[in-house]
Amino acid sequence: MSGVAPPVWIGTVAIVAAVLQLRCAWGLPRRSAMQNGIAWALILAGAVLALVGDGAWGLAVASLGGMAIAALLIAYAGWTSPRGKARASDRRAHMLSEKGEPRHLGRRLLTLLLTVPLGLAASLIAALGVRALASMAGWHDADGNAMTLLLLPIFWSVLIFWLLMRPGRREQFTWLAVPAATGLGLIWIGGAL
């Protein structure tokens, strides 16, 4: 950690101060846009300073500082919290059937098929489509290929979530088909097919 640029230290201090400010702001009886704003502005300023100081490395180090102070605040909250009588949630997650309900195994398996293998395929095609678009825009292969590797898990995780949020099968198939068809179209326009 020797030779760390001063903006990284200042950025880390700003992010730590931002977490402390959030602690104060979120502890207020009423929400204060100004108090919250100060905290988020400090986070932004700290991140920019860390980035300017030592690039992605600086940002990674500064964000660890913010998480560390938050961990300490949480540990303090846990240590000092009295034994409460609050009732725990029993919200249904609808993951397993309740007593007497059918298991819907076929339905569950189809959801798994849609979200995992088909979701992966659709995400990959969509990521490759963006790669084709980048290539048409004159991006170097290194940038386009790295972007594809980055986009694949992002697209897939968002697609899994989004498919599970859709109420009907038709909607789910539509949301699978849209990125896949768009990706295929872009790859075709880009001349790779």
Added chain:
Amino acid sequence: MTIALSKDSVQRALSAHAAIGLLASALLYLICLTGTVVVFYQEWQRIEQPDAPEMASIAPDAVQRAVGAVLATEKGKAATTHLYVHMPVEGLPRTTITTDHQAMHVDANGHIAGPEENAWSEFLLHVHYTLNIPGLVGMTIVGIFGVMILALSLSGLIAHPRIFRDAFRLRARDNHGVGLADWHNRLSVWTLPFSLAIALTGSMIGLGVIGANGLAAAFYKNDVEAAYSPIFGEEAEPDARPAPLANVAAPLAWIAQNHPELRPTYLILHDPGTRGQHVQLIAEHPRRLIYGETYEFGADGRYHGKVGLSDGHLGQQIAASTYKLHFGNYGGLPVKLAYVVFGLALTVVVATGTSIWLGKRERRGLHHPRLRSLWDAVLWGVPLALTMTFLARVLAGNTVPLIAIFWLLLALVVLAAAFRPQPRPQRLLQGLLVVSLLASPIAMLLS
């Protein structure tokens, strides 16, 4: 902050969160726990083999001698295609030469000191990286679990609209599920930047094969190497005709003279002893997330150029930054300690998720003693089996079958919990874990 979402959206997000979490929880827990422990990969190697020679640096000529000496021991074997020299670095100040056949420590003078014995560290790394599944399948599966963490983070935020507002509230002492839920929600909020970074980099690494094959199929006529080469550089054409051993000292001397601020971490000699041989020197750049820059040299030691991971295309720099960001080896001990704390927090988040779900069902009168016991078996059986492999390594030596011990022991614990769910195995497994943890340092001292 309260995010305004419809009740229906929140309920659907909760269902999605539970569905992904429950499907992935057991292996995700194993991956998170081993990932936390393997942060100290370098330190574990030093613990495993404390008497290996250590040095702050090694002279280029000594490296040349060592490479020659190691290759001389392989006469009569199939020719090594890649020879790696691990250079002494702060976390692991050892020089180790790895070929296709063996891994040997060398001393500061370039003399062979003995074989590398780090079976447990390697086992631990491979459980995390591949779940001990050979080939690229295991790595891809682990990558899929990285995607699951990303999807869980997203669904978790939507399923808990007050999650930021309550971010500093931890009712640690509340019973009946409140404390458990608070631990789960608080730790997940405050480790969110860490979790997203770990999951995204992990899934990029793990799913890299799928992405690269897709790129190859769409744009490179199924040539996977061609998809990687714009980022990491091209492999030179091999020429198997014999030639004198390449000059590996000159690249080290070159980097010391021209870039004294850089720290060589690996020297790679491709196809040693052939006309096609060439040298790559990977050097760490201070205060950068990239794992290093690759400097290329000919067999005569002449500098040919660099790949561009440090200052080339942004895509190259991003791709080269995934590894350090994932493993936490970019800021010495303070960053490693932070990664252990946050990694442990992520492990607790995964562990408490399934426990919360089971607790909710029990509060609604739906008891699942077998599921509860199975979850106990995973929660406590995984660290127990890991500790037992460490004990086996310490007591029985470097050749002990660690993969078999780990998976058989874990399978035994899980099967026992499935066939005999009552009484819950939690207490027994916790007790065994404490005993094995206490026994580990004692066994090390005695061995």
